[in-house]
Amino acid sequence: MGNPLLRVRSLSKSFGGVKAVNDVSFDLHEGEILGVIGPNGSGKTTLLNLITGFVRKDSGTVEFRGKDITKWSAHKISNLGLVRTFQIVRPYATLPAFKNLIPPLFSPRIKQSTRGKLGDRDAVAIDVLEEVGFERDAYVPYKLAGSLPLGYLKRLEFARCLCMKPETICCDEVFSGLSMAEIASMLPLVERLQADRITLIMVEHRLRELFRVADRVLVMNFGQKIAEGSPREVMKDPQVRRAYLGEEVKL
Amino acid sequence: MAEDAIRRKERLDRGVKVRSDTVYAVSSWKEILFLLAPRAALIAVLLLAPLFVPSLYWQRVICIMGVYALLAIGFDFLAHFVGLVCLGGALFIGVGAYFSGCLNHYLGLPPVLTIPIGSIGGALICTIILLPTLPLRGVYFAIVTFTYPVFLERIIVAADILGGTDGIPGLSILYSTWLSQYSILSVILLCVFGLRRLVNEDIGVVFRGVKDNDQAIRASGLSVTYYKAIAVFFAALMGCFGGAYLAHLYGWVGMSLLSMDFSVFPLVATVVGGPGTIAGPLVGCLLLVPISEMLRAFGALRIVIYSLIMVFFILFWSEGLVNWARRKYEQFERWVRV
Numbered sequence: 001m002g003n004p005l006l007r008v009r010s011l012s013k014s015f016g017g018v019k020a021v022n023d024v025s026f027d028l029h030e031g032e033i034l035g036v037i038g039p040n041g042s043g044k045t046t047l048l049n050l051i052t053g054f055v056r057k058d059s060g061t062v063e064f065r066g067k068d069i070t071k072w073s074a075h076k077i078s079n080l081g082l083v084r085t086f087q088i089v090r091p092y093a094t095l096p097a098f099k100n101l102i103p104p105l106f107s108p109r110i111k112q113s114t115r116g117k118l119g120d121r122d123a124v125a126i127d128v129l130e131e132v133g134f135e136r137d138a139y140v141p142y143k144l145a146g147s148l149p150l151g152y153l154k155r156l157e158f159a160r161c162l163c164m165k166p167e168t169i170c171c172d173e174v175f176s177g178l179s180m181a182e183i184a185s186m187l188p189l190v191e192r193l194q195a196d197r198i199t200l201i202m203v204e205h206r207l208r209e210l211f212r213v214a215d216r217v218l219v220m221n222f223g224q225k226i227a228e229g230s231p232r233e234v235m236k237d238p239q240v241r242r243a244y245l246g247e248e249v250k251l
Numbered sequence: 252m253a254e255d256a257i258r259r260k261e262r263l264d265r266g267v268k269v270r271s272d273t274v275y276a277v278s279s280w281k282e283i284l285f286l287l288a289p290r291a292a293l294i295a296v297l298l299l300a301p302l303f304v305p306s307l308y309w310q311r312v313i314c315i316m317g318v319y320a321l322l323a324i325g326f327d328f329l330a331h332f333v334g335l336v337c338l339g340g341a342l343f344i345g346v347g348a349y350f351s352g353c354l355n356h357y358l359g360l361p362p363v364l365t366i367p368i369g370s371i372g373g374a375l376i377c378t379i380i381l382l383p384t385l386p387l388r389g390v391y392f393a394i395v396t397f398t399y400p401v402f403l404e405r406i407i408v409a410a411d412i413l414g415g416t417d418g419i420p421g422l423s424i425l426y427s428t429w430l431s432q433y434s435i436l437s438v439i440l441l442c443v444f445g446l447r448r449l450v451n452e453d454i455g456v457v458f459r460g461v462k463d464n465d466q467a468i469r470a471s472g473l474s475v476t477y478y479k480a481i482a483v484f485f486a487a488l489m490g491c492f493g494g495a496y497l498a499h500l501y502g503w504v505g506m507s508l509l510s511m512d513f514s515v516f517p518l519v520a521t522v523v524g525g526p527g528t529i530a531g532p533l534v535g536c537l538l539l540v541p542i543s544e545m546l547r548a549f550g551a552l553r554i555v556i557y558s559l560i561m562v563f564f565i566l567f568w569s570e571g572l573v574n575w576a577r578r579k580y581e582q583f584e585r586w587v588r589v
Contacts (some may be wrong), residue, residue, distance in 0.1 A: 054466070078472035092463035095456065102456040107472030120454055164472060
C-alpha cells in the first residue's frame with residue numbers, strides 16, 4: 001500500500017466540557033473511499049472541520065502526503081488539494097450559480113497548475129457546472145444561487161471542490177435532505193470521482209448509499225472511534241450495534 | 252375597496268433594457284443611448300457644476316462635497332460588496348491629511364508629491380492598523396474604525412505632537428480653485444466607474460463572496476483576511492486621498508480633520524443615495540452637502556434636520572434615490588388584476 005495519503009493521529013477537540021472528537025487516529029490511502037458514520041452528535045463533522053483546518057485542533061497531528069499540516073489554516077490546506085463540501089450548503093446567494101465557481105478558479109492552486117493560462121473563468125465554470133448536472137440549455141447555471149433548490153446547491157458544493165482540482169474531497173453529508181430521486185442522480189457523480197482516483201472521506205447518514213461506494217468505514221460515537229473496517233465487518237461489530245440501536249434489554 | 256385588494260403592481264423590464272443587456276446593445280443608437288444616457292448625465296453634472304455655481308464659496312463646497320463623496324463611495328463598496336461596515340471616514344481623512352501635511356511641513360515636498368505619497372502611505376498605515384480586526388466577523392471592525400480617530404486625537408493632544416491642538420498651519424495651497432475642483436471631480440469619476448467595473452471582475456466576485464459566505468471562500472483556497480485587507484486598502488486609498496487633498500485645500504491640518512462628521516456623513520449619503528450602487532452615495536453627497544451648507548444658518552438644529560432626512564429614508568424609502576431611479580428607468584409598472 002505504501003505511505004498513506006492522509007495520516008491522522010490522536011486528534012482531539014473539546015468545546016467547553018464536551019469532547020467532540022477524542023483521540024481519533026486513522027490512515028487514508030490514495031484512491032480510497034472512507035465512510036465516516038455514527039449517531040447524531042458523535043463528532044463526524046467536527047472531525048472533518050479539524051482535518052480541513054476550519055476548527056483549531058486541541059491536540060493530535062494531521063499529515064497530508066507526508067507533510068505536517070496540523071497548524072495550517074483552512075485556505076492553505078484547500079490549496080494542497082484537500083478540499084471539502086459543507087453539510088449546510090454555503091453558496092454565494094446573491095451571485096449567479098456559475099459565478100459561485102469563480103473564487104476556486106481564482107485560487108493560487110489553480111493559478112499555479114494552469115500557469116495563469118486558464119482563459120475565461122466564466123466559461124470554465126459553466127463547463128464544470130454542466131459536468132455536475134446543471135442543465136445549460138435550461139439556463140440553470142445563470143440563475144441566482146439563492147433561488148436554486150437544495151439538490152442543485154449540493155451539486156454546487158461538489159462543483160466548487162472539482163474546480164480546485166482536488167486530490168481528496170471531504171464530503172459532509174452530501175445526500176442529506178435530498179429525495180430518493182435526487183440521491184439516485186448524485187450517486188453516479190460519486191462513482192465518477194472514484195473512477196478518477198480521487199480520494200474521498202464521506203460523512204454520511206444514508207448507510208445504504210454509502211456502503212455501495214465505500215471501501216472502508218469508520219464508526220464514531222461520543223467523539224471516539226469505536227470501529228473501523230469494511231462495511232460488512234463494522235455492521236457485525238457489537239459496539240456499533242449498541243451505538244445505533246441501544247442496549248439489549250433483558251426482560 | 253375589494254377592487255383594490257385583488258390588484259397588484261407588476262413590473263416588467265422595458266424592451267430596450269432587455270436588448271441592452273445582450274449583444275443587441277450595439278444594434279442601434281437607441282440602445283447605445285439608453286446605456287450611455289445615465290452615465291453621461293452623471294459625468295455632465297459633475298464636470299459642469301463648477302461652471303454654474305454662483306461664487307467662490309460654492310466652489311469650495313464642491314471641493315468638500317468631493318471629499319465626502321470619496322468617503323461615501325468607499326463606505327458603499329466595503330459595506331455592500333465586501334461585507335465590512337466601515338465607520339473609519341475620520342480615520343482615513345485624518346491619517347491622509349496628517350501624513351501629507353507632515354511631508355509638506357517638515358520635508359518641504361510640494362503637493363504634487365505629498366498628495367500621492369500621503370494617499371498611498373496613509374492607506375497602508377490604515378490597512379495595517381485595521382489588520383487585527385479583519386479575521387473577525389461581526390461588529391468589531393466597525394467599532395475599531397470608529398474608535399481609532401478618537402484615540403489619535405487624544406494622543407495628539409496628550410503628547411503635543413504634530414502641532415498639538417493648534418494643528419500645523421501654513422501648508423502649500425493647491426494652485427488654483429479650478430485645478431482643485433477638477434482634480435477631485437476627475438478622481439471621483441475614476442473611482443465610481445473603476446469600482447463598478449471592479450466588482451464585476453473576478454476579484455470583485457471574490458469580494459462579494461467574502462460578504463456572502465466567508466467559509467466558502469476559505470474552502471476555495473483563498474484567504475479571507477487577505478482579500479478584506481485589499482478591499483480596505485482601496486477604500487482607505489480614496490479616504491486618504493480626500494484627507495491629503497483637504498490638507499492642501501485648507502493649507503492646514505488639525506484635529507477637526509479627525510471629527511466624527513467624516514465617519515457618519517458617508518453613511519447618511521449612502522442611505523439617501525442608494526446602497527449597493529457605488530454611484531448612489533455620490534448622488535447622495537451631491538444633494539446633501541449643498542443642503543447642509545444652506546442649513547448652516549440653523550446652527551445646531553442642522554443635525555436634527557439631517558437626522559430626520561435619514562430616518563425618513565430608512566423608514567419609507569430604503570432603496571434610496573439611485574435604486575429607485577434605476578427601477579423607473581429600466582422597468583415599466585402597471586396594475587394587474589390577480
